[in-house]
Amino acid sequence: MNALILGMHKFYPSLLVFCLLAVFQVSAQSSEKFQIHSHNDYLQTVPFWTAYSAGASSIEVDLILKDGKLMAAHEAASIDPKRTIESLYLDPISEGIESGVISSINFHLLVDLKTEAYASLEVLLESMKDYEYLLYGAKNPAGLKLIISGNRPKPEDYGNYPEWMLFDYQSMELTNDLPWDKIGMVSLSFRQFSIWNGKGRIVEEQRVKIQNFIDLVHSFDKSVRFWGSPDSKSAWKAFHEMGEDYINTDHPIEAADYLSKLGTNIYQNTSKHEVYMPKFEVDGADVPVENVILMIGDGNGLAQISSALFSNDNQLNLTQLKNMGLIKTQAADDFTTDSAAGATAYATGEKTNNRAIGVDPDGKPLANLPDILDGYGFSSGIITTDQLTGATPASFYAHHPERDDSDQIAAYLPKSKLDLFIGGGGDTFESELGSLKSAGFTLLESLEQTEADRLGYFAAKGSLPKKLDGRGDYLLNSTVFAFDFFDQKDAPFFLIVEAANIDSGGHANSTSTIVSEMLDFDEVIGKVIQYVDANPNTLLIITADHETGGVSIPQGDIPSSTVELAYHSDDHTGIMVPVFAYGAHSGDFRGVYENSAVFHKIMNLVKQYHQK
Structure with a gap:
């Protein structure tokens, strides 16, 4: 490179100027x-x-x-x-x-x-x-x-x-x-x-x-x-x-x-929240598992969690938990996974290729947790801050080899065994509204309780705004709504809650987005921990599909709730991600293991306490 520049300097001085300014x-x-x-x-x-x-x-x-x-x-x-x-x-x-x-x-x-x-x-x-x-x-x-x-x-x-x-x-x-x-x-x-x-x-x-x-x-x-x-x-x-x-x-x-x-x-957080102290009465106990809640912070690595911790008086709801491990995130065809392959591993217990939604590396459909758990009498639901055709939520109901084929992915939602869905991207489902209603879904205009067996709520026609752009307490309110909905059904349930925009912050190298989205996620985590304490036969699992941004924290100041993040990348990385668990059998999730093992740990507990 230096030789090239010097040669340009000798023969093409004007060209050198423009190239340098570009480089x-x-x-x-x-x-x-x-x-x-x-x-x-x-x-x-x-x-x-x-x-x-x-x-x-x-x-x-x-x-x-x-x-x-x-x-x-x-x-x-x-x-x-x-x-x-x-x-x-x-x-x-x-x-x-x-x-x-x-x-x-x-x-x-x-x-x-x-x-x-x-x-x-x-x-x-x-x-x-x-x-x-x-x-x-x-x-x-x-x-x-x-x-x-x-x-x-x-x-x-x-x-x-x-x-x-x-x-x-x-x-x-x-x-x-x-x-x-x-x-x-x-x-x-x-x-x-x-x-x-x-x-x-x-x-x-x-x-x-x-x-x-x-x-x-x-x-x-x-x-x-x-x-x-x-x-x-x-x-x-x-x-x-x-x-x-x-x-x-x-x-x-x-x-x-x-x-x-x-x-x-550098970001200084000015919106801190109080932390709920778990009771730990049945944490890790070998009691029957009736409900399973899987919370996924998209792109949420250890640095992202740490940045939120340091920005919230050095404490989080998440970091009160005692049972934790590390998850290896590699895809079937790539060292660094995308959200499609990462979420498919959680949903199906099988590693697949990047970009694939609910199919194996050969493109064959894989049974997912909502479909399988339906046979054990479970209700299931998805809540996301992403569009519902996004890679992570779609992996729990769709089967398609290309994550960007939104129309084809949307067609799987009416065929799914889900009882509840809440997320953005309503415009993509315009042609599926009739099918959703025929499948028994009541489509809500707002989060208001109803006697219906199956509910769907498109919270936005397209993408939902970021937390700092006015999304408010959407994720928290949606999760509380889901608990009320499942409590009325008087049946075991499986719920996925995704905080999608931590990943967006990593891709954009935006510290403010990472911290604010992680703190929003943590507020919901606190509410879910409270629910587990009130419903001791519930298992809570909190993890990520991958880390995004190669984030580190070179400096910060805890008293002023300020952190400086540095970025190695604007894409996903292959670093292991943390997994936290609370409630019934939470100790089963300690250790270091593949992302696909989460599915099998859940299913082992389901089979132990439930019959088809």
Whole structure:
């Protein structure tokens, strides 16, 4: 890649610009949010354009005066005659403006002089005469500024230089009598304040010392930068939070990408809920299992659960439970499962191919839990925040090799043994309404109890909104409604409750969606645990079909209910997912096992206590 770029730079300079902007494009950010200083930018494979494409506001070039020219190098031994401030910076800037690639100059050059200041500046002034049209001035307020660092003239001489030339002040002694109108920024070595290496958290005493200096510089209405500072995500975030104006980095693309996503990756929860304390009176007891409730958090891995925990006063209903295990999620044809294969394993006890709904790897229909349990006198129901043709709910009633064939999947609902369904996607079932009614379903306009044996409720014509977009307590109210419905039937029941949008948050790398959807799910979990305590012959199983996003939690703050999530992917991963159980025989779900084993554990208990 580097060889290709260098070859393009030699023969196709204009093409190079456009390719770099495409390859290195990051989220657009305003300078008020963060500013990057591209340290020793001339050492990048492609100087200037790498920093520019990252949105760097400050770009550093070291200059050595040799034979009357200013060479871009740190020491004399590394001088290359072709690498000058003109060739690496001034000419590309000029070409960029002429071609329209650079629409405005929203950056400055920090010129670090490695040779004697006055002689070097004399040559620099002469060199800049060919680029006066680029430079800042009263007639060009949007022009390019140069900030002189390294070897500099005496502060009392700053005023002898043109208005486009400012200076980098490097002292902790800040007084009102300094020539502030000619000071472009204040820079100091980070080691004057701290020995922190950018891992973990900076010692508080050192952090306060840095913060105080930043505040002091800001009191003079000037910008601050630290050189020799740690160059990591933890460091970038810490400096950003402290208000460093130009965050020093040798990795401008990575730093800009990380900092641009902080607003999405960090979430502070302001809607906390109380946690119900389980009674544990029959938890794990070998008592008859009359009801089975399977709750599936789509995409809900350990990091997603943890993020909700830390955002809710360090406690969840889910994390009160004692019986837990880990589930391996692989599909029949792929290491990383999708929701169709994952849910089919739960519904049928057989692993299948990704995208397949209720069929085996050869496309043959598999009997699912609602169909099988009907033979044991069970009623069954599905509640989801997804559309009812979504992969997870559909796996419990349909048999089709392609999850996206919504119309074909919808046709299976009237043929199912379900007694209750609640979810979105009503428009997909327009042609099935007659069949649903003929099958004995009463289709509700709202969640109001009725004497009917079979009920269906399309909660939305299409997709339901996310929790943060106004879904309200839909999932909680639907679950309470289902309990009332099944209690009236006076028969054992099997209920699936899916929180579908945790997965959506993982795909979108949206921390706010993950946390809010998981917290919504946890409120429902608390209500279900209460139901189990009141109905001790009930088994509750809570798990996920897979993890989504490759989520980790690099930072957080429990007192303020704030978490930062990081993402390895925008897709599913193959990591094991937790399984929690409560109530009758909940201890049977401890251990590490395949997702298909959940079906068989349920069926073993059904066969133990029920007859066909």
